[in-house]
Amino acid sequence: MNATHISGTGMTSARTRTRLVERLRAEGIKNEELLKIIGLTPRHLFIDEGLSHRAYEDTALPIGMGQTISQPYIVARMTEMLMETGSMNKVLEIGTGCGYQTSILGKVAKTVFTVERIRALHMQARKTLTGIGQHNIQYLFADGFNGWHQYAPFDGIIVTAAPPSIPERLVSQLADGGRMMIPVGSTESSQDLILVQRKGAKIEETFIEKVKFVPLVSGVAR
């Protein structure tokens, strides 16, 4: 992947990206380090070329296999919450998808562990992220309901698909002081984004806002 490809032109240029950052700021995202990273992340490289011209709109877009790339606002909101509530040494992401959220996490966390249940997406995301030079990411093709036991506990967990209720196994992989951002709900139209915090033996849950994610599905798809 060459530099022009990454920096973009026209609808994928720096100017278009600045408009996205301004919009996120207007929507209440305040962390300047994060806003800068979002402005520098080539979102157009995570989606099909035919959709490049829409890459910097603040919307979810299809990535194939019935899945979507998350809306930049929601990626920003979840990442900002994690950054502002504690340490970002080891972060687990459930639902790699195209790897856009993974890319942002890779720039604010020391190491990112990401799990995807659809093999084609898992392979493609690894290729894209390696292609733009991100090397602090570990990839797993597996059912994310199980977390990633081998590397637990995690300082942060971001779940990018919605289970009907908070999976106990993920909570058990949070370090003391660890936080998880997770959309919860059994219908696609109305889910609650929840911040789960482990404080010693105590688990605290805080409602953040209403969201819309694809469902978290059990098992893997080859």
Ligand code: SAH
């Ligand atoms: N993080 C992505 C969002 C991808 S959409 C982004 O930045 O845009 C959610 C992803 O979660 C899909 O790729 C879907 O296949 C995956 N997913 C759903 N259930 C899963 C499970 N049990 N384990 C791992 N990944 C899962």
